[in-house]
Amino acid sequence: MARMPVQFRLNGSDRAVFVEPAETLLGTIRRGLGDFAPKFGCGQGTCGVCTVLVDGEPRLGCLTLSVTCEGRSIETASGLADGPTLHPLQAAFMEHFAAQCGFCTPGMLMAAKALLDRNPNPTRVEVVEAIAGNVCRCTGYEPIINAILAAAQQRGARRA
Amino acid sequence: MLEFRKDLFADERDDNLNVIGKGEQRQDMLGHVTGRTRFFDDHGFDGLLHLKVVRSPHHHARIRSIDVTAAERAPGVKRVIRGQDVPLNKNTLLSLIDFGKDDEPTLAVDKVRYKGEPIVAIIADSEAEALAAVKLVRVSYDPLPTVFDVQEALKPGAVVVNETYPGNYFEYHDKYDHQKLRFGDVEAAFRTADHVLEERYQMSPIEHASTETNGTIAAPETNNRYVVHSCAQGLFFSLGTTAKILALESNRLHFIGGTVGGGFGGKVDSLTEPLAVLGAILTGRPVRYVLGREEEMQFASPRGAERHVIKDGVMRDGRIVARQITSYFDAGAYTRLTSYGVVKCVAHMPGPYTIPNVRGDAYCVFTNRVPATAMRGFGVTGVDFSIEVQMDKLAHLVGIDPMEFRILNAYRDGDMKAHRRVAHNTALIECVQVVAEKVNWPLSETARRASSLSGGGGPRAAIPPTVTDESGRIGRPETRQAPPQLTPGAAPLPAHQPRPAVPVYQPPPAHQPAAALPNYPAQPADAAPLPAPAPPVPNAPAPPQHGAARFSSVFTRRR
């Protein structure tokens, strides 16, 4: 089967890559472009460790075909920090011990970013709903929820 | 929130601590939040090949034939690996510490013993091509009868799961079909006990379900070595296992790992390392072998099923005088680590309680289930659950508050454990007291004043005359009911035992009636008073306590 050319923007950089027709976005980002931040956990949409943003919306890299991403803008956890300056979510995750093994963290951060970009002042219930598709087997979620709420607060304080 | 109770064991602890009690950033956290942490799969290689395995659809079957010709010709396929390609196609994980016999093939050859057992490995240019070729392998089977229940598997004449262990049990000490614990005479104690309670507990297998599935990338390195990015929880254990199975000098393997995307015990079996390295050897290219989610959930080793039968003799005053535990661990089709989990289970009997007569029998049983392995609290969690539920039932039976019942029976420093080790650094009494305080659970004055530091030792340190037996000799199931014989006990507590000075124990006042207490069922008005533990040894030494030793298993001297 002929490979297909795809162009999209990854964390602000324009990238062009040839993909297998049924190649997933996760596979393309990781093995095609070398950004290993999003992970493979289940391949079936139940764990969320592959969560990336496509045009600002949370998407599962393992269920999205790369050929459907032509011309889109894709964000991964690798692009969260601004140079050496961490994104407020990253800083809050560090501060609140919101990671243990770290495997769910890149997806968790992107799900949280999708929430805060649309809803800067979420309630706890909204935070829980926003990460409802992201499995963490280590922390029991509470530190993650607290970190996201703290990041929202901190961003709010900075805007004020 | 964390709270440090410095009032407890204050004289045994060094409080000049630099880290404990203070916030400390983890060194790996920055990598986690920036996505820079590299797990085994986060390494790019040119020319990376992908390995997938053909798995048995049967729980138990003889393999009549394996035809890989179509798979070998499939698009993208670089190599097909079969059992005969594996240099040492029979291994047991704990052979590295000389425990148990080799019993498990990397790729099944003549027989499959559980559903999902790997038979053939396919290496192809892409995962999709490897998966497509897996479907082209033709294996013909003669299905065999199966056994899934541990007690069924132990019966004479049961289906033989694993020919290395023809009785379907792991062989302990080259002598017994189970692991034993004998202390005192439970039968005599049952005869004199006020109540005897026998209950059965069991738990199903549990999958660790780590978010990262098991996997390995292996690649040829310089100097005829292989670099191995592994998910293993025990990296050098996996290196040793891989070296053994592949008959390689271990210095030809360069294992990189330690960053595990969730393990919980599920990444100690070297499920993927040997085949990935073998693939790299046979193809000369980097090979990646990662389990899919369904493979992980169904065929990667879970915590095995357990069954515990507990029979206790208890006096009306609340003292447990005898405990007999018979445990069955379902190893699945191969030993892996269950044999060791059973030893840990027995080491945990009879729970953190001083009981003068204990008998334990624990079996590591082979069935046609997926092989089991370690999981958090390996060998201990199931029996602990069972013991603690049993404790609640016993407390109810004798009409004593369950918290007080635990304090009454808890180990105290200086007590002899059923394993003939003296208990020290015990703290169950204090734990129960703190928990009761936290949840506003009323305790009697006696229970509040109890201490693990006092009242132990003395007669409680004695090794009683013990009934031993030859039951359960290998190959002789009929001896499981062998007649017991009495062996003499040993002297109490050795004099060199370091232990804090034992204050004179005041006999407690009558147990407080619980009727006024809102949180749990009132006990009967005629409940017996909490008895005093046996009196202390009058001349117990009070050696200087090594401050740092109390909570450290590392510094604790073996006795």
Next chain:
Amino acid sequence: MPVNVRIVQGLQEAAGILASDRGAQLLGGGTLLVRDINEGVMTEGTLLRAVDPVLLAMNTGGARVELGAGVTMAMVLASRDLPYLHAAARGIGGPAVRTTATIGGNLFAATPYGDFTTALLALDAVVTLHAGFGGARVMPLVEMLANRARGGVGLVASVGFSRPAGADAFRFVKVARVRPKGVSVLSIAAHLPQNGGRISGARIAYGAMGPTPLRAKAVERVLEGRTLDAATIAAAKSAALEGTQPATDAIASEWYRREVLPVHLGRLLAGETS
């Protein structure tokens, strides 16, 4: 040959390919088909991606609602005209699944998935089908699901239904063992229009209580013409299991599903949260 992907513009063309190529499947959000590729279930054949804007059309303002098969759960949730469907849409996966999971795909989700279809069934929805190169035809969802069970359907272009009578006339519950959400133990959708305090034209649908979402006709008969009081609810609960054929899977046993269905139906009818 590995799986191929074909991108086609028009629905007609897609329907024609589906009819002529047995190895071709229409790709919705990918939550079912790409999963099959990842797990090695689908190792050959063609995924058809139709980019016809008709698939994304939403006519939600009037009494008659029409939703393109490519409309996602996130689009349903973003629509102020469809509050009665929000509970069902929110029940599908996490936010990242809902941005891709489509109404059309949900119609083909095997039990215990397909909770949105349960809601559509209680709305008495019809589907617009393209089979082969011919024109479109409209078919009741019930019939389409029966065809699905037999293996052949065609291309679903859209679903249509009448907006429920009032805010309280449509209720939905998804029962899962994981909070805030997990795969269905079962789901129940109820359309309960009332006329002078009496139910008229009740439609009850279950998810995960059979091979496809199904209508609870016996419960509907019990409810018809009665007020929604304790006696009616008790009668509905005793009729709840008629016609159900739940499966045993990793989420629940068929016994468990049968045990809890009447309880949750009773709560839904009483307006209590499960």
